[in-house]
């Protein structure tokens with residue numbers, strides 16, 4: 001057997017400590033399967049005195065991860081620090097430049113610098129593996145890059161953020177508000193103290209940008225993603241979706257269209273009968289539509305130390321085995337430029353919820369505006385709300401009434417123009433809620 005592969009693990013937090021533990025537990029089995037031993041020989045983190053929940057006895061400690069990346073004491077640099085600049089970026093560049101293989105779980109880094117880092121790895125003839133960067137424990141990178149290489153892919157979509165899926169699942173199951181679910185998710189450790197990055201969709205967007213490149217052979221273009229988070233979703237929307245045969249999920253979708261590739265992250269109505277609708281709680285799922293295989297769906301844990309370490313170590317085993325797959329599925333110089341499909345041209349069905357002022361002819365006005373925009377309605381749900389009653393028991397006046405429309409397939413531009421016209425007629429109160437419906441089988 002060849003000399004064992006010497007690993008330097010930078011970052012000993014949730015994922016790093018699990019990687020050290022996994023290799024301590026299964027290192028021998030990995031060596032038998034890949035034909036080469038894998039040993040953690042060096043580590044780096046900021047605070048040497050901190051208890052890590054893993055055995056660091058005999059390992060060389062580096063306070064500076066760049067120094068470890070350049071050191072002759074390692075063959076593979078495992079970057080588990082996080083962030084799209086600073087120590088993570090500098091150390092990964094240093095490792096690749098000095099001819100070391102790199103394994104990383106860092107979606108932010110790849111979304112921003114993935115093409116440049118892939119080119120650097122290819123120039124140096126080393127691997128840059130990142131299975132854990134998208135959907136944690138789900139092997140979607142390998143699936144797209146290798147297992148589906150015989151297919152032309154038309155769409156890849158998924159639930160890529162466990163925090164959002166946990167919140168939406170609980171809102172549905174227990175009828176509690178977005179704010180209460182978020183507070184619970186924070187208490188249970190499923191959401192960060194500052195959850196903005198998750199609930200506004202940025203985390204999903206980073207992962208989607210990587211999937212788009214792998215699925216369509218284009219340069220990663222994380223700045224070209226249409227983004228809407230889940231903060232505007234109410235229990236009224238979730239209840240209406242349920243009645244109409246849908247569930248609401250935060251999806252990341254990349255789809256080939258006639259004018260380019262759509263990349264979009266937004267709350268989405270999915271039919272209850274679809275596989276993606278049944279993914280609950282913190283689980284992730286990724287679906288890929290290939291022309292020969294049809295649709296495949298992978299489901300599993302998208303985060304957590306052990307699940308993420310499972311993917312990191314699979315990447316390490318590939319290096320031990322000598323597998324060298326181009327970083328983004330083809331040489332970086334051969335990737336096409338990303339051509340963005342305009343969101344205004346997006347085609348699909350729409351859910352629209354209005355608060356309609358309670359006066360004769362208001363709803364007829366709305367229906368006319370939709371018809372004038374060429375939008376056909378599949379269903380209309382109108383709920384009468386009791387009039388407000390003042391303290392002395394007189395009617396205090398009519399409240400706006402909730403009305404929900406489901407459209408047949410139309411365009412984003414038609415819907416937006418119709419909503420603008422409706423707002424100008426004074427027949428609705430507040431901004432309408434609009435949720436796109438994803439066409440799924």
Ligand SMILES: NC(=O)c1ccc[n+]([C@@H]2O[C@H](COP(=O)([O-])OP(=O)(O)OC[C@H]3O[C@@H](n4cnc5c(N)ncnc54)[C@H](OP(=O)(O)O)[C@@H]3O)[C@@H](O)[C@H]2O)c1
Pocket residue numbers: 010011012013014015016044045046047048050063064065079080081082083087105106107108132133136302303304305308
């Ligand atoms: N957590 C997950 O479930 C998950 C899932 C998928 C992907 N990921 C990705 O995995 C990576 C690591 O995530 P994590 O959750 O393990 O993060 P974490 O728990 O915050 O750990 C980060 C580690 O990096 C170390 N570090 C920070 N700055 C450093 C520096 N300048 N020099 C050396 N070490 C430094 C920290 O050292 P100290 O401990 O001394 O402060 C800490 O050990 C991120 O890219 C993340 O996006 C995480």
